[in-house]
Amino acid sequence: MALNYSLFAVFYKWKHLTCGEDGEHLGQSEEEQWEKPKSKLTRKHKHCTFGDKGELPLGYICTSVVRGMLHPSTGEYQFIPSVVIRYMASLLDESIAISPTTVSVQELIKRPLDSVPKRFIRLDSTPQAGPSDLNGLPTIDMKKLLGITSDSSDESFNGELGRLHFSCREWGIFQLVNHGVSSSFLQQLRHEIEGFFKLPLKEKMKYKANPGESDGYGNVVRTEKNHLDWGDRLFMTINPISKRKPHLFPELPPSLRSTLETYIQELKKIAIQILKCLAICLGIDTNLMMDLFKEEKGLETLRATYYPPCPQPELVVGLTPHSDATAITILHQITNCVNGLQIKRNGMWFPVDIPDDAFIVNMGDIMEIISNGAYPSIEHRAMVNTESERISVAMFFNPRLDAQVGPAASLVSPKSPARFRRFIMDEYVKGFFAHPMNGKSYLNGLKIMNEASDGDDLKEEA
Ligand SMILES: O=C(O)CCC(=O)C(=O)O
Numbered sequence: 001m002a003l004n005y006s007l008f009a010v011f012y013k014w015k016h017l018t019c020g021e022d023g024e025h026l027g028q029s030e031e032e033q034w035e036k037p038k039s040k041l042t043r044k045h046k047h048c049t050f051g052d053k054g055e056l057p058l059g060y061i062c063t064s065v066v067r068g069m070l071h072p073s074t075g076e077y078q079f080i081p082s083v084v085i086r087y088m089a090s091l092l093d094e095s096i097a098i099s100p101t102t103v104s105v106q107e108l109i110k111r112p113l114d115s116v117p118k119r120f121i122r123l124d125s126t127p128q129a130g131p132s133d134l135n136g137l138p139t140i141d142m143k144k145l146l147g148i149t150s151d152s153s154d155e156s157f158n159g160e161l162g163r164l165h166f167s168c169r170e171w172g173i174f175q176l177v178n179h180g181v182s183s184s185f186l187q188q189l190r191h192e193i194e195g196f197f198k199l200p201l202k203e204k205m206k207y208k209a210n211p212g213e214s215d216g217y218g219n220v221v222r223t224e225k226n227h228l229d230w231g232d233r234l235f236m237t238i239n240p241i242s243k244r245k246p247h248l249f250p251e252l253p254p255s256l257r258s259t260l261e262t263y264i265q266e267l268k269k270i271a272i273q274i275l276k277c278l279a280i281c282l283g284i285d286t287n288l289m290m291d292l293f294k295e296e297k298g299l300e301t302l303r304a305t306y307y308p309p310c311p312q313p314e315l316v317v318g319l320t321p322h323s324d325a326t327a328i329t330i331l332h333q334i335t336n337c338v339n340g341l342q343i344k345r346n347g348m349w350f351p352v353d354i355p356d357d358a359f360i361v362n363m364g365d366i367m368e369i370i371s372n373g374a375y376p377s378i379e380h381r382a383m384v385n386t387e388s389e390r391i392s393v394a395m396f397f398n399p400r401l402d403a404q405v406g407p408a409a410s411l412v413s414p415k416s417p418a419r420f421r422r423f424i425m426d427e428y429v430k431g432f433f434a435h436p437m438n439g440k441s442y443l444n445g446l447k448i449m450n451e452a453s454d455g456d457d458l459k460e461e462a
């Protein structure tokens, strides 16, 4: 059934709309409920309740306004009777009534929900390991990476640098401790980000993603089958500053903005040192690597995700399986103790237990490309639970948009030909957002199938 918003607008004005108790519909099929409501009424349905408007007598015209909704194309916030909203929710799987960017799971769970709407239901036959099966991720001590340069002695390679190389090659992910960002500051960050998600929907929608853009607030469909994830996001380009959307970062509540600004600066320092160390481990000239991530030009984005509790967590996914389209990502689970990140290893999903205040660093597709496959990106997803909300903040570090990216020249030889095509970063990013989120499928599209590659094509740039 293809119902669109204008049809709902007609329902809204419909003068004979009646309902059962607590706004429930009457009748067998949903069409009937709307077409012949009166014929189905019984004494049992003597009154109906509309949210804070209290009980309304039988047959009362449903014009009480109790909830709001965003118009899919104008983005305007509009009040709609709760009964219409419930009906719309029941149609989520079949209807285009709610446009992808206007769904807020946080709003959805404010209503009584026994089961999740069909559009959120995902089936995944990949085996799932138990919570303790992973035995923790490798741990890297940031303090020990500080001060390492390409002139450092071989000793450092035997120590933390060696562990870093191993973690990236064998795991593609590690937890970072002693990173220097204080617990009290992380508390403040938590307070600010939670505050953002607690804002009324109307406020948050000032930051909504504009049509065709990836930056902004909302639950954006990125899957082939138009499934929705069980989470609301705020995604923003942070650097270069000229790429910040005027209605987003600059317009955030000032205390959130300044906390984020400090956080971003701290993470940037960490990311740059890690990238330098990775270049050393891989045998890439650190200057070439740093040129890609030039401080004012490197592409940096941030995604804060709010995962509400879910009545049927086994049926939904908080964040669709994907690998990050970045060089490296630094993830902070701001709701300590509430886990949800899972990684795919040996064809199996493993839940990750993130220690309080540790950061998670993972390799993205760009690092897999630069390293010519030596540091594979890790496929991961986020899952939810029945009890607690969870919030994560991921910061993505990428080469500058005008950089030509491909396997580092020093890693390509006749024996080890380039495994990936070269491209301009800007085109890669645009292509990524136009591509459905589906494991590592975007990266796979950049693979050179014919292993014999043209070495001359590989310039000195990393
Ligand atoms: O919330 C998480 O644990 C994962 C977030 C993530 O993978 C992302 O934002 O790309």
Ligand SMILES: [Fe+2]
Pocket: 322, 323, 324, 329, 380, 394
């Ligand atoms: Fe991710």
